[in-house]
Amino acid sequence: MLLKDDRKPLVYSSLIVLYFALVFVLHILMQNDRVHYTFRKILPTYEVSFDENWSKSVEKSNKPFEKITSEKMTVWDGSHYDWIKNTNYSRVKDFAYYPLFPYFWKATHLSTLGISLLNIFLFAIGMFVMFKIFSDKLTLKHLLVLLCVPYLVIFMMPYSESLYFLFIALGLYGMIKEKYWLYFLGFLFASMTKSSSLLFLILFFCLEVLNALNHRDVALFFKRFLKAVFPVILGMFLVMTFQYILGAPSFFQSIISQKYWGKSLSLPEFPFSFWSNESRSITVPFLCLYFLPMLVVIGREFVLSLKNKSKKRLDNWKYVRLICIVFLVGNVFTALFTQHGGLYSLARYLLATPFFVFLLFDSFNRQRKNIWQILYFSIGLIVIFICKDYFLKADFFGVYLVLITSLIVFFYRRFKSEFLYPLFAIIILLNLFWTSYMFNCFLLDSWIFT
DSSP: OOOOTTTHHHHHHHHHHHHHHHHHHHHHHTTSHHHHHHHTTTSOEEEEEEOTTOOEEEEEEOOOOOOOOHHHHOOTHHHHHHHHHHHSSOSGGGGGSOSHHHHHHHHHTOOHHHHHHHHHHHHHHHHHHHHHHTTTTOOHHHHHHHTTSTTGGGGGSSSSHHHHHHHHHHHHHHHHTTOHHHHHHHHHHHTTTSTTHHHHHHHHHHHHHHHHHHHOOHHHHHHHHHHHHHHHHHHHHHHHHHHHHTTOSSTTHHHHGGGGGTOOOOOOOSSOBOSOHHHHHHHHHHIIIIIHHHHHHHHHHHHHHHHOOSOOOOOHHHHHHHHHHHHHHHHHHHHHHHSTTBOTTHHHHHHSSHHHHHHHHHGGGOOOOHHHHHHHHHHHHHHHHHTTTTTTOGGGTHHHHHHHHHHHHHHGGGSOHHHHHHHHHHHHHHHHHHHHHHHHHHHTTSOOOO
16 A cells, blocks of 8 residues: 555655664674675675874774674764763864764763664654655655665764754755744754854855846845855854863864864865775765766856846745755865865765755656756766776775666666666665675774765
8 A cells, every 4th residue: 555645754764764773683694704704705894903103904804793882883083072072172173073963962871882873863853854855756766765875874873964964954844845943943053063064154155146146136135145144153153152162272163173184275186085995986986977967057057047037036946956966066175175185074975964865856856858868878987987997896886886876866767667676676785785884894993984
């Protein structure tokens, strides 16, 4: 029996929790020597060691998956959030991390494993909100394509992504439904969770300039821009004030401390570098497949706005779609001009956000002209050539998930259901293995999903 539209968001959100439960089950199975031996070629493990200078060395190992404990999850950014939670910003470099997540964690009194499990439910709630946005257009394909995307592991970690995802989802819902108070709260709390606040200011300025080219009203431009950025500016002010009270050397220490993590204004450097092959296998094909078409869309919208004679502002749905595109493009340019050629963290900054999910879902509800299909197909062939050296290595396995999932997203109307759904099943099964593998890498402290 088909689900009623009002039940779909809750059911689909519950199935997301089930997905993570299956990842844990698979991970536990891989802790058995005999089971892991069967899959060791595609699910390798690693041995991590440090020399006298604390330089990390990572080598492949034949041992089974690690047991899941709080101690093993307090690594990478999780260790910094844990430190802030316990010591109230006792290190200058940690002011680069925004306070809402570590103090939310502190208020829950949960262990590292406990907050990681709670993050799964926070993400599921955020996805419930995203499903509500598409409630009248929601189909099973929306859920299935989400479970194919190789970034879900980040929501199993003691990171701020789940809380951030929930707040941004609420903000986008408020925009679509014209509920400013919900938008205000969503972007206020999001701006206190991650350091993307500055990007939001640029984001809304660009969108309101584009909007102003349509309605040609200067007063309306300033009114809409100030209304959009008010919760963001307030959130940034509260973060800076809170950190200054806790002993930050400067009121702007949250921005200054970014230099401790290798971020400063610079020209792009080539070739690009990554912290892991797993990151490279996701980031490179994603940038080629999505970044270039999004640039084309932004240019096209700018030209159409200049030619617009009706002087009508953008409708809510198109406005949010452009917000999502500009946010993703803005993150790429931010990485290019601040990370000295290092594209570390870019995959999760792009994929683990409601902005990407909105565009992913929206693609199932839009008719594309043949010219776009030709563009996607041409770019896809170029990506396959660029990534040809990745295909036979286990730690580059993510490239298969990105390419095949993108194939469905771009050309799903040309697939018959009797072929499409078995393809979904295969990709989701592969993604379960991939997510379990990446989670184990995190427990081993061998790399970060970045």
